[in-house]
């Protein structure tokens with residue numbers, strides 16, 4: 001599958017390297033493909049990964065993964081708005097350094113993105129655990145969970161498949177309306193990891209009897 005990853009940073013670069021190692025073709029969508037940072041990510045990513053400008057990467061991809069800071073989303077959306085029908089996995093969290101949370105309660109980044117991208121099939125996923133954990137998602141004998149929500153069943157199924165390829169177990173959290181919950185879960189993760197001092201090697205797991 002051609003996976004276009006917009007934002008080749010911590011989370012985008014980590015996801016790209018893992019999925020490339022599973023045989024996918026990764027296309028990073030970036031502002032400047034020639035920067036040393038992008039070239040380094042490319043060297044670290046297997047299977048003929050490439051880097052292109054955002055629009056071109058999105059056009060060539062079967063699925064688009066949005067992995068930029070929230071502040072950049074408006075600019076990215078503007079560039080890809082006319083590519084109707086695409087699946088977009090939103091990994092963003094609408095956060096700035098505390099105490100500023102830019103979205104009011106009851107709103108989510110994923111729904112704002114879906115509203116700005118008519119015809120897109122938007123899924124929220126991969127936002128609830130730190131990027132470094134994706135390289136080793138097993139805690140003891142327990143696989144960390146990927147919490148996934150979205151309105152399109154096919155898009156959600158594909159996202160769950162991509163989560164399983166990382167080694168995560170996937171929890172279907174329902175429609176995109178529930179993205180707010182996943183973004184709150186990310187805030188909890190950040191609070192525990194950094195404000196409570198537990199550190200970033202933590203992940204959430206739904207236990208079930």
Ligand SMILES: NC(=O)c1ccc[n+]([C@@H]2O[C@H](COP(=O)([O-])OP(=O)(O)OC[C@H]3O[C@@H](n4cnc5c(N)ncnc54)[C@H](OP(=O)(O)O)[C@@H]3O)[C@@H](O)[C@H]2O)c1
Pocket residue numbers: 006007008009010011012029030031032037054067068069070072075076091092093094095126127128129130131132
């Ligand atoms: N880090 C994590 O563990 C983690 C986990 C889950 C979710 N998230 C969320 O994922 C998003 C990315 O986080 P991150 O930690 O990966 O950030 P990061 O390391 O700072 O990487 C952000 C990437 O986005 C790119 N970017 C910025 N503005 C852009 C634009 N207008 N067009 C195209 N690319 C642009 C940056 O490229 P330049 O080099 O050109 O600036 C950089 O490659 C955030 O919303 C964050 O909340 C992060």
